[in-house]
Amino acid sequence: MLFAVRMDVSVPQDMDAQAKAELLAAEKDYSQDLQRKGEWQSIWRCVGEYANISIFDVAGNERLHEILWGLPLFPYMTMDITPLAEHPSDISLD
Numbered sequence: 001m002l003f004a005v006r007m008d009v010s011v012p013q014d015m016d017a018q019a020k021a022e023l024l025a026a027e028k029d030y031s032q033d034l035q036r037k038g039e040w041q042s043i044w045r046c047v048g049e050y051a052n053i054s055i056f057d058v059a060g061n062e063r064l065h066e067i068l069w070g071l072p073l074f075p076y077m078t079m080d081i082t083p084l085a086e087h088p089s090d091i092s093l094d
């Protein structure tokens with residue numbers, strides 16, 4: 001199942017610099033591991049915002065929930081999740 005997830009990040013301004021660096025490194029590792037496994041298909045920066053739009057291809061809602069809850073940055077994010085279906089005008093389906 002495909003999902004588009006928008007993640008808006010808001011890390012506290014007063015977070016310790018070392019703790020922030022470790023948090024962002026852990027987030028990157030977590031994301032790239034799932035990208036290599038094929039569940040996190042792509043990640044795009046939203047221009048001018050501390051936000052991304054990511055495409056996930058996962059077994060179902062429970063798996064997406066598990067992945068999102070496991071994000072190191074989860075406590076500092078808000079998310080908007082859109083389940084995706086094939087579009088009849090997609091030429092790759094012809």
Ligand SMILES: O=C(O)CC1=CCC(=O)O1
Nearest residue numbers: 009027028031050051052
């Ligand atoms: O920087 C972001 O948009 C937050 C994020 C999610 C996965 C990742 O590597 O960074």
